[in-house]
Amino acid sequence: MSDEQTVAEVAEAHHAGAGEHFSVWEVFGYLCILTLASFVTLFMEGSWGPVTNMLFVLLVAVCKAALVLGFFMHLRYEGMWRWFVTLPASALAIILVFALLPDIAYQINTQIAWPYSLMTVVK
Amino acid sequence: MAESIAIEKPKHMGLPIGNGKLAMWLFLGTEVMFFAGLLGAYIVIRLASGSAWPHHNQVLLEPLGAINTFILLWSSAHVVFAHNAIANGKIATALRNMWITFGLGFVFLGIKMFEYYQKYDHGFLPWNAWEHEGSIPGIGMWSATYFSLTGFHALHVIAGLVLFAALIWTGMRGNLSIKHADHVEIAGLYWHFVDLVWIFLFPMLYLV
Numbered sequence: 001m002s003d004e005q006t007v008a009e010v011a012e013a014h015h016a017g018a019g020e021h022f023s024v025w026e027v028f029g030y031l032c033i034l035t036l037a038s039f040v041t042l043f044m045e046g047s048w049g050p051v052t053n054m055l056f057v058l059l060v061a062v063c064k065a066a067l068v069l070g071f072f073m074h075l076r077y078e079g080m081w082r083w084f085v086t087l088p089a090s091a092l093a094i095i096l097v098f099a100l101l102p103d104i105a106y107q108i109n110t111q112i113a114w115p116y117s118l119m120t121v122v123k
Numbered sequence: 124m125a126e127s128i129a130i131e132k133p134k135h136m137g138l139p140i141g142n143g144k145l146a147m148w149l150f151l152g153t154e155v156m157f158f159a160g161l162l163g164a165y166i167v168i169r170l171a172s173g174s175a176w177p178h179h180n181q182v183l184l185e186p187l188g189a190i191n192t193f194i195l196l197w198s199s200a201h202v203v204f205a206h207n208a209i210a211n212g213k214i215a216t217a218l219r220n221m222w223i224t225f226g227l228g229f230v231f232l233g234i235k236m237f238e239y240y241q242k243y244d245h246g247f248l249p250w251n252a253w254e255h256e257g258s259i260p261g262i263g264m265w266s267a268t269y270f271s272l273t274g275f276h277a278l279h280v281i282a283g284l285v286l287f288a289a290l291i292w293t294g295m296r297g298n299l300s301i302k303h304a305d306h307v308e309i310a311g312l313y314w315h316f317v318d319l320v321w322i323f324l325f326p327m328l329y330l331v
Contacts, residue, residue: 072199072203
């Protein structure tokens with residue numbers, strides 16, 4: 001392999017991977033369809049119920065995030081380094097939410113809504 | 124024909140990517156934790172509030188959130204086009220796509236400003252929303268979290284616009300070249316991240 005690469009070759013390698021290609025408009029189309037799907041839930045909330053609705057729109061959001069990360073940010077075509085850089089932050093972000101669950105449970109069990117519970121503690 | 128640029132092989136152990144790109148990814152890692160903290164706090168407050176929380180149709184226009192999502196996704200597509208173009212030596216095409224991204228960023232902010240004006244008009248601001256607690260329970264806390272989340276996101280949009288403004292300025296002076304492909308990619312990574320954050324803010328604020 002040559003020591004010199006053109007920037008175009010490097011960029012092409014980033015965007016195309018090992019012979020893989022993607023259409024930007026195609027990915028954009030999927031993202032629009034997914035956005036529309038989550039927007040339509042506004043009219044389905046009555047029949048689905050709030051929990052199903054929440055799970056569905058969050059699942060759609062995760063799918064959209066995966067498309068943006070994988071194609072637009074071309075993580076799909078990067079080497080193993082992507083895991084070293086992205087996993088710790090992603091894991092901490094998820095752990096943080098789970099770490100806050102006891103506080104949510106406490107607030108719900110006390111049946112006192114924010115910010116009144118905070119005011120009670122302050123008093 | 125693309126001009127040839129010599130890219131040195133790393134002379135030390137490390138990741139097989141440029142320093143600038145690595146720095147941006149590490150920075151984005153800290154940004155993930157920043158927004159995870161904000162969203163985590165929002166989830167705690169939202170779930171703990173139970174029914175004492177305004178329904179989104181009381182305080183937000185959901186179609187505006189969907190339109191803003193579409194605008195950011197559209198702008199992200201043009202960032203990819205800009206990077207592809209500049210990497211292939213098509214400077215004018217790259218510049219045109221960066222202008223489109225820049226314009227769409229302003230449209231996003233314009234819609235956001237309109238939404239903020241509506242909140243101001245209705246008195247749903249963090250410092251006086253408590254006055255509406257009787258008619259809309261939880262509006263004070265909702266207002267504080269809404270402005271915190273969308274405000275910090277809007278600041279990130281502005282930062283992204285500054286990055287693209289610098290690149291466009293370089294291009295308008297005729298100094299943009301294939302050597303700036305990495306700059307466009309790094310600015311693009313930041314812009315895609317801003318898009319990514321909104322992908323989660325939109326359902327959490329406007330749909331759930």
